[in-house]
Amino acid sequence: MIGEGIxxxxxxxxxxFFGSYVNKDRLTTVQFPxxxxxxxxxxRDFPFLVYDGTDWQQGLRCVSCQxxxxxxxxxxxxxxxxxxxxxxxxxxxxSYPTTFNIDISVCMSCQICVEVCPFDAIKMDxxxxxxxxxxxxxxxxxxxxxxxxxxxYNKIHPTEAAAVDAAFAEERAKAEAKARQAAEAKxxxxxxxxxxxxxxxxxVQ
Amino acid sequence: xxEIIDQIFVLSKHWLLGYVPAGLQPVFSALLSVVPxxxxxxxxxxxxxxxxxxxxxxxxxxxxxxxxxxxxxxxxMADGIKSLTKEDIIPRTADHLVHLLAPLLLVTASFLVYxxxxxGRNMVIxxxxxxxxxxxxxxxxxxxxxxxxxxxxxxxxxxxxxxxxIAQMISYEMPLVLxxxxxxxxxxxxxxxxxxxxxxxxxxxxxHWYVFTPWGLTGFVIFLIAATAESNRCPFDLPEGESxxxxxxxxxxSGFKFALFFLGEYLGMxxxxxxxxxxxxxxWAAPFSFLTWIPSYVWFFTxxxxxxxxxxxxxxxxxxxxxxxxxxxAWKFMLPLSLINIFGAGVWxxxxxGLLRWLVVTLLVVVSCISLSRGLRRGKWFHxxxxxxxA
Amino acid sequence: xxxxxxxxxxxxxxxxxxxxxxxxxxxxxLALTLxxxxxxxxxxxxxxxxxxxxxxxxxxxxxxxxxxxxxxMTRSAEPTEPHGSSSFQLSGALIAGIVFAVLAWxxxxxxxxxxxxxxxxxxxxxxxGVALMHGFVLPxxxxxxxxxxxxxxxxxxxxxxxxxxx
Numbered sequence: 125m126i127g128e129g130i131x132x133x134x135x136x137x138x139x140x141f142f143g144s145y146v147n148k149d150r151l152t153t154v155q156f157p158x159x160x161x162x163x164x165x166x167x168r169d170f171p172f173l174v175y176d177g178t179d180w181q182q183g184l185r186c187v188s189c190q191x192x193x194x195x196x197x198x199x200x201x202x203x204x205x206x207x208x209x210x211x212x213x214x215x216x217x218x219s220y221p222t223t224f225n226i227d228i229s230v231c232m233s234c235q236i237c238v239e240v241c242p243f244d245a246i247k248m249d250x251x252x253x254x255x256x257x258x259x260x261x262x263x264x265x266x267x268x269x270x271x272x273x274x275x276x277y278n279k280i281h282p283t284e285a286a287a288v289d290a291a292f293a294e295e296r297a298k299a300e301a302k303a304r305q306a307a308e309a310k311x312x313x314x315x316x317x318x319x320x321x322x323x324x325x326x327x328v329q
Numbered sequence: 330x331x332e333i334i335d336q337i338f339v340l341s342k343h344w345l346l347g348y349v350p351a352g353l354q355p356v357f358s359a360l361l362s363v364v365p366x367x368x369x370x371x372x373x374x375x376x377x378x379x380x381x382x383x384x385x386x387x388x389x390x391x392x393x394x395x396x397x398x399x400x401x402x403x404x405x406m407a408d409g410i411k412s413l414t415k416e417d418i419i420p421r422t423a424d425h426l427v428h429l430l431a432p433l434l435l436v437t438a439s440f441l442v443y444x445x446x447x448x449g450r451n452m453v454i455x456x457x458x459x460x461x462x463x464x465x466x467x468x469x470x471x472x473x474x475x476x477x478x479x480x481x482x483x484x485x486x487x488x489x490x491x492x493x494x495i496a497q498m499i500s501y502e503m504p505l506v507l508x509x510x511x512x513x514x515x516x517x518x519x520x521x522x523x524x525x526x527x528x529x530x531x532x533x534x535x536x537h538w539y540v541f542t543p544w545g546l547t548g549f550v551i552f553l554i555a556a557t558a559e560s561n562r563c564p565f566d567l568p569e570g571e572s573x574x575x576x577x578x579x580x581x582x583s584g585f586k587f588a589l590f591f592l593g594e595y596l597g598m599x600x601x602x603x604x605x606x607x608x609x610x611x612x613w614a615a616p617f618s619f620l621t622w623i624p625s626y627v628w629f630f631t632x633x634x635x636x637x638x639x640x641x642x643x644x645x646x647x648x649x650x651x652x653x654x655x656x657x658x659a660w661k662f663m664l665p666l667s668l669i670n671i672f673g674a675g676v677w678x679x680x681x682x683g684l685l686r687w688l689v690v691t692l693l694v695v696v697s698c699i700s701l702s703r704g705l706r707r708g709k710w711f712h713x714x715x716x717x718x719x720a
Numbered sequence: 721x722x723x724x725x726x727x728x729x730x731x732x733x734x735x736x737x738x739x740x741x742x743x744x745x746x747x748x749x750l751a752l753t754l755x756x757x758x759x760x761x762x763x764x765x766x767x768x769x770x771x772x773x774x775x776x777x778x779x780x781x782x783x784x785x786x787x788x789x790x791x792x793m794t795r796s797a798e799p800t801e802p803h804g805s806s807s808f809q810l811s812g813a814l815i816a817g818i819v820f821a822v823l824a825w826x827x828x829x830x831x832x833x834x835x836x837x838x839x840x841x842x843x844x845x846x847x848x849g850v851a852l853m854h855g856f857v858l859p860x861x862x863x864x865x866x867x868x869x870x871x872x873x874x875x876x877x878x879x880x881x882x883x884x885x886x
Contacts, residue, residue, distance in 0.1 A: 130646070130647065133646040133647060134642060134643070134646050136646070137388040137642060137645045137646040138642070140387065140388045140389070140390060141384065141387045141388050141642075141645075144387040144390060145387075150390050151387075151390055151391065151392070152390050152391070153390070153391040153392050155392070155395075
């Protein structure tokens, strides 16, 4: 019969129309600024810099090795290395970036900078409400805008951040153990040198 | 009292005219008739855009516009301000004069057809002797405006869109006119006012609308389909098929000229819907004799809104046709069916009133409809398509 | 000779004159359409509603579009160089002048005869229909036959040529 399919289609759209007032399944829109879907943990958009502690300038993990700058496919990272060195979170003297810019209008969210970073200093952010009325300056993020605390990182990517923290803790423990060992060895050596030294002095005497 | 409310606009017009010197009365009479129409229908356009976007949204499982004002009802104002303040871009190679005239001609022609549409009892701008003919004559000027827009833009997309639009409009104008011929035959007049008056009587509680006859129903359906095609709406929106030619003939228009095209398109849709109401659905006449106390213009706008909602519903349901399907449907189904329908109306006219003529005309229409649809589909299934000009 | 008549006559003459003198073919068609609309308005001014509206429906809605389609499908719509010798133009002007003289003579001599009849004929649609179906039924049928033949001819021309070969 001609027109049967049309009538079926009309019935379906009418069901959708009236159903949208009573049935949640027929109105699946999430009204964004008021309602938000829970974030998926693997979400990522643009990179940010992680810092430990409370002072971002002090705790920045980045040592400006510039690997990410070289690896970045669209070349959206710009780093200037410092001349002097200052102690990082673990107290080791390291270079730090005096300038660290990411142009997020160029960034393609490939995450390669994160993959290559040997210091777990750069990670992917989830903040997506980045609209601005200045498309050149407003989308060029500098060091201060990029720096976000480790707590923030733990909040947005808990699993990944926990792994990173565990690795850090292990490394730090290893370093501490090593330091302790070294200290012990040093102390032992000192003791050893002390006793023979005493003996020596006695010998001398 | 109901009579006074029914005639309130007519009475207030006469009351206002009393204060005008006699020499200026024709001018003021015309102004007082035209200006309310020029206000009411663009207002209806604004309401329709919101209804359409919200309704389509609901049909597609989403909200429509709901940010500007409560429930988004201020959306058309935002759209209007936006299109007024937007930059008006004219292509460098465009034919400037024709490019400017096209939207003006379109809107003018779309507004002119309202002159013969009876909005209520005694509420028509011009009761022309050949009102229906005027409607179709002025309506055909829209094609010229579409061509002017498409040609003057010097864009291949707009020219293609214009050619599609013109081919489609010419093809569907024939079933449109032939479908209304049955009503002209039955009413014996080309005047829209006379046609409505013929339908504004009742047997018991039932009205004498032409849609309640076999030929009238067929004519109404043909008219509605052809009107959808005439106003370039889904599923006949090939001239502006977004996926193929972006926006069709008004692709190179921006700002307020674009808004004028939009307005003209909707005004055309309202006008053809209003004509369908006038011809088949009794114009401003109430659907039952006991409801005649409700003012006639209320009935007219209720029917108009209902038809507009039907158009929106169809738009939300059906996908776009292909060009050959469109043409086949117009020439192989609609045109023969409307011709047979005219014959049926003649048979109805010359047969004595009674059950027999109902049976005969219904059978005639149904059989021809089924056989024509068979003929439309014949040979489609085992047909291997050959592309003659493909290398 | 009312103002409205003069205005409409001016529009009509301007439109047709522009149709002959403009360089761009599409502009010519649009100008011709303007002239035809002016003519339709003149009919309406004379009280001939049916003829006036049919003029718009047929000439603006169909003939202008047909002309446009013909231009689009046959040749480029770009402005072309004017051609034709001066003798060609001279003979054209001569013919136009003769036709105008004959028409002017016919109209001016016919006015006296018309002035006797002061009653304006009310040519309503009904009367036209009755006249077509009674007095002029044979010409109507012949025209109908001719148009049907033309339609079938167009269909044959447009038909798939491979079907005939098979």
